[in-house]
Amino acid sequence: MKRIFFTQQQRLACSYLPLRWGLGQYSDEQISKFSGKFKQDAPDHPGQYCPKVYTTRTRPLEGEYYVVEGSRYKAKPVEPRIEFQVRISEELDLRKGIFKKKDTIVGWAIADRNGLSFPELDLGIRGTTFEQLRNELLRLSPKATIDTSFYVNLLENIE
Numbered sequence: 528m529k530r531i532f533f534t535q536q537q538r539l540a541c542s543y544l545p546l547r548w549g550l551g552q553y554s555d556e557q558i559s560k561f562s563g564k565f566k567q568d569a570p571d572h573p574g575q576y577c578p579k580v581y582t583t584r585t586r587p588l589e590g591e592y593y594v595v596e597g598s599r600y601k602a603k604p605v606e607p608r609i610e611f612q613v614r615i616s617e618e619l620d621l622r623k624g625i626f627k628k629k630d631t632i633v634g635w636a637i638a639d640r641n642g643l644s645f646p647e648l649d650l651g652i653r654g655t656t657f658e659q660l661r662n663e664l665l666r667l668s669p670k671a672t673i674d675t676s677f678y679v680n681l682l683e684n685i686e
Contacts, residue, residue: 528610530602531592533582535667536651541573543594543609545651549578550611550684577643579651580682583660585668587616587678591685615681621661621673636660649679 536546547553553561558573565572582588594609595602618627619636626634636645636657646660647653665671 528591528593530595531588532596532602533594535663536579537596539576539651541571541576543605544573545576545579546594546609546682548576549580549648549651549682550609552609575653576651577647577653579648581645581649581679582682583619583649583664583677583679585671585675585677587618588613588680589616610685611682612685613680613682616678619677619679621664621675621677624657626679645679 533543533546536543539545544553544558548558558576562573565574567574591610591612594605596605597603617633619625620627624636625632626636643653644655644657646655646657649655649660650663661673664677665673668675671677
């Protein structure tokens with residue numbers, strides 16, 4: 528099992544909530560009940576989040592992972608532990624907003640899935656646009672450019 532950092536998820540007011548939700552650790556009903564405890568305009572209101580089911584990286588992921596925090600050399604698993612597997616990866620063209628598999632277009636990065644767009648399901652934040660996702664990916668990968676190959680990885684529970 529390999530270690531993986533989710534710095535963007537860690538910074539959220541409800542750290543790792545979208546990731547845990549996307550992996551099924553929370554149900555929609557639990558999130559709705561939890562959201563009721565917050566004021567509607569609270570900056571950390573869970574209603575602004577959605578399940579995170581993808582992670583986009585500069586390399587394809589494969590296998591089983593657990594989420595860690597801390598420095599590169601003293602990383603510790605988050606508590607409670609978050610584990611997942613990746614079996615499906617597709618290349619994302621940031622310039623054109625398309626998914627590719629072996630140089631064949633297999634989808635559009637702006638398409639909706641059950642009322643949520645790919646950028647929302649990647650960042651775990653409702654209302655995220657493809658441009659915001661692209662900017663966040665480039666910010667998190669300082670050596671990357673708009674022409675760098677990024678890979679979208681589907682996060683799944685370990686069976």
